[in-house]
Amino acid sequence: MIVVFFRTILLYMLIIFSLRLMGKRQLGELQPSELVVTILISNIASLPIEDTNIPLLAGAVPILTLVSFEIIISAISLKNIKFRNFISGNTKVIIKDGQIDQAAMRDLRFSVDDLMEELRGKDVFDVRDVQVAIVETSGTVSIYLKPDKQPVTAQQMNIKTQNVSPPVVVVSDGDIIKQGLEFCGVNRKWLDSYLKRNNYKLDEIFIMTLDSSKSAYIIPKQKELKKA
Amino acid sequence: MKRLVIALGIIGAIAAIAIISLLMLWSTCNAITEQAESICKSLDEKNIDNANRQSQQLEDYWEEHRGVLSFFFRRYQISEISISITMVRGLLQYNDTALAGAFCQQISHRINEFWKGELPLPGSIL
Numbered sequence: 001m002i003v004v005f006f007r008t009i010l011l012y013m014l015i016i017f018s019l020r021l022m023g024k025r026q027l028g029e030l031q032p033s034e035l036v037v038t039i040l041i042s043n044i045a046s047l048p049i050e051d052t053n054i055p056l057l058a059g060a061v062p063i064l065t066l067v068s069f070e071i072i073i074s075a076i077s078l079k080n081i082k083f084r085n086f087i088s089g090n091t092k093v094i095i096k097d098g099q100i101d102q103a104a105m106r107d108l109r110f111s112v113d114d115l116m117e118e119l120r121g122k123d124v125f126d127v128r129d130v131q132v133a134i135v136e137t138s139g140t141v142s143i144y145l146k147p148d149k150q151p152v153t154a155q156q157m158n159i160k161t162q163n164v165s166p167p168v169v170v171v172s173d174g175d176i177i178k179q180g181l182e183f184c185g186v187n188r189k190w191l192d193s194y195l196k197r198n199n200y201k202l203d204e205i206f207i208m209t210l211d212s213s214k215s216a217y218i219i220p221k222q223k224e225l226k227k228a
Numbered sequence: 229m230k231r232l233v234i235a236l237g238i239i240g241a242i243a244a245i246a247i248i249s250l251l252m253l254w255s256t257c258n259a260i261t262e263q264a265e266s267i268c269k270s271l272d273e274k275n276i277d278n279a280n281r282q283s284q285q286l287e288d289y290w291e292e293h294r295g296v297l298s299f300f301f302r303r304y305q306i307s308e309i310s311i312s313i314t315m316v317r318g319l320l321q322y323n324d325t326a327l328a329g330a331f332c333q334q335i336s337h338r339i340n341e342f343w344k345g346e347l348p349l350p351g352s353i354l
Contacts, residue, residue: 021231053303057245064238071235 003052011045014060018067031088031138037070088137095133098146108135119143164213171208174221184210249300250346256293257343260309263289264335267316271329276320279328283317286335305342312338 018041022034030038041063048059077084094104094115105115115133118141124130129149134142154161170180170191181187194216195202206221263286270279290313294306312335319328344351 021234055299055301055303057299058302061242061245065242068235068238068242071231072239075232075235 004049007052007056008049010056011049011059011063014063015041015045018063021067022070033070033073033087037066040066091137092135093132094135094141095127095130095143098128098130100127104135110135115141162213164211167209167211167215167217169207170210170216171202171205171218173207174203174205176202180210184212184214186210186214245300252293252296253301253343253346256297257339259289260286260339261336264316264332264339268329268332271325271332274325276323276325279325280320283313283320283328287313287317301342301346305338305345309335309338309342 022037044059044062044066048054048056073087077087092104092108094101094108094110100115105111119125119127119130119133122141122143124143124145129145130143131146132144136142165183168180168183169177170184170186171177176188176191181191192202195205198218200218200220204220205218207219208216210216263282267279267282267286270276270282290310294310298306312331316328316331316335319325319331
């Protein structure tokens with residue numbers, strides 16, 4: 001039993017390492033080759049956990065090989081467009097000027113229900129409102145609405161706006177988030193002086209956000225929780 | 229780029245481990261086959277003392293190497309060979325030379341099958 005326990009921990013760490021190595025793209029929308037790798041990894045990893053007759057290395061080797069080849073394939077795809085099209089496929093336009101391309105839908109084996117579900121998921125309930133709908137290589141549908149159906153922008157209303165980056169967390173549960181400070185173009189010294197000016201101590205802060213205009217928002221820790 | 233280098237490094241390391249493990253299996257298989265054949269030869273010559281000594285050597289050699297092999301190869305194949313080797317030793321202690329000889333041949337056969345199964349030949353891959 002203890003052998004299975006340790007094997008599970010080791011394989012868990014290996015899979016975490018493998019997914020991190022594959023990159024963030026893996027955790028979002030999967031390309032066909034990434035989907036294949038993910039399914040295979042989950043299946044292969046379970047074998048040496050269940051069967052102690054299989055050496056752990058025999059489980060680790062296919063996982064690492066799959067991940068490595070996925071990275072190599074991605075690198076080649078990045079350089080070679082023909083190879084990329086072969087591996088990931090092409091995007092396909094299924095709605096143009098509010099007209100559904102039925103041949104393209106048949107080609108993709110995309111049903112009307114699939115299409116309507118995707119449109120509704122993007123708050124579009126009338127096909128005629130769509131200027132262009134494209135099926136991406138990951139299978140998701142991207143939609144560009146007709147100009148008269150698009151939400152009004154500040155520019156169209158002639159409203160002057162400032163380019164301010166969204167607020168980012170710079171202190172989380174008393175810990176400084178270095179990337180957040182760098183994003184806002186400030187340093188630790190600035191943060192210390194800001195907190196001093198506003199009578200805060202670092203370990204008393206639950207969340208502090210900051211935007212590029214140096215506007216901060218601080219949520220202090222709750223006293224009872226702090227004691228506990 | 230860093231990920232690509234790591235991926236190529238992993239592929240290289242896997243290839244190196246595969247080759248090293250095959251070389252280890254090859255040398256172990258050769259040694260085991262040789263030792264099993266010499267036990268058979270001693271049994272044919274009715275030299276039981278020599279066969280006993282050789283079977284002890286074979287058991288010691290296998291004990292020394294099977295742990296490392298189990299890192300790379302399926303354990304049931306290794307344990308099948310272990311059983312055959314232990315059987316030869318036991319049978320010789322009870323003077324059952326005919327059966328001991330048969331088990332010696334079984335050891336050679338099993339280790340050869342093991343080796344052939346691990347070779348990257350179309351028969352093993354497909």
